[in-house]
Amino acid sequence: MNNIFFDLDGTIINSEKGIMGALKYMYTKTDGFVPHDDDTLRAFIGPTLSESLKKYDNLDFDNPLSQERFKAFKEYYQEKGVFDYSVYDGVYEMMENLKSQDKEIFIATSKPEVEAKKIIDQLDMKKYIRHVFGATDDEKTRSLKADVISYGMRKTSVDLNSENLVMVGDRSSDIIGAHQNDLKAIGVTYGFGNAEELSEAHSEWIVNSPLEVPEVFKK
CATH class of the missing domain: 1.10.150.240 (Putative phosphatase; domain 2)
Incomplete structure (x- = not known):
């Protein structure tokens, strides 16, 4: 992946x-x-x-x-x-680690795409993230996580498929959206979801900190 x-x-x-x-x-x-x-x-x-x-x-x-x-x-x-937000401890180190593994990183969020891009710019994360995919501003044509993932898979010039792409998120909607696009998912417990929610959504992996995410790809 x-x-x-x-x-x-x-x-x-x-x-x-x-x-x-x-x-x-x-x-x-x-x-x-x-x-x-x-x-x-x-x-x-x-x-x-x-x-x-x-x-x-x-x-x-x-x-x-x-x-x-x-x-x-x-x-x-x-x-x-x-x-009005903060970055989780370990996120920048996680990004550096993944880049050292030659991973291509994208954002797929239900937040409106315009707002998400502003945040990534403010965080100085464009050097890690190839593209930001998000919802439409009116939440009508593209809002569900499954729709955002599908949109991202179609829009990028990278050949993205179930063999080379994984979703990382903290809520069941992230896991379900990944599965609806035939992707595996890594659930994280340090956000707004918890291990029970992620397990019930059948997340393939569950980690407890950003720095555990790169370890999944070493196994």
Whole structure:
């Protein structure tokens, strides 16, 4: 496996502070109060906002209230939240290690592609990452992780297939999205998911730190 798709939130960066701020702003602006506790709000991180609104608020994407919440979330997140994050310890060392193994590294995230590219630029990670693939800004035509992975596999000039590509992510959506594209996946427990969630999604490998990721490729 010479090519790697990395999730962004919960795998490269800890984006909890910015996303939680946007979620609380979203509910306060549209409902006047926040209907969920922090543990529930953390579960929003990873899947698309439309998925989470459907799961936790029973709102389809086309519902007017869903659209109002989506607009409020974007209002806060694009202004304040997008750069309110930290990089997980060991990520830069992981990137260096993988590059020394001649791995080609890509980002495949459910975050809008424009925002993801800004973050990678700010982190000075373009020297490691060949391309960033993300969701469309409206979450309509490309938002599910399976769709982002498929899009990335088609768009790059590299011949990516199930024999030479693996997905790395922290949530079940990353693992399921990989499997839907006939890829194997490495689940990481240091993000927003946990070993139980990743195991139930049938992740082929589960690691506990960024520095364990390169070790998978040495086995």
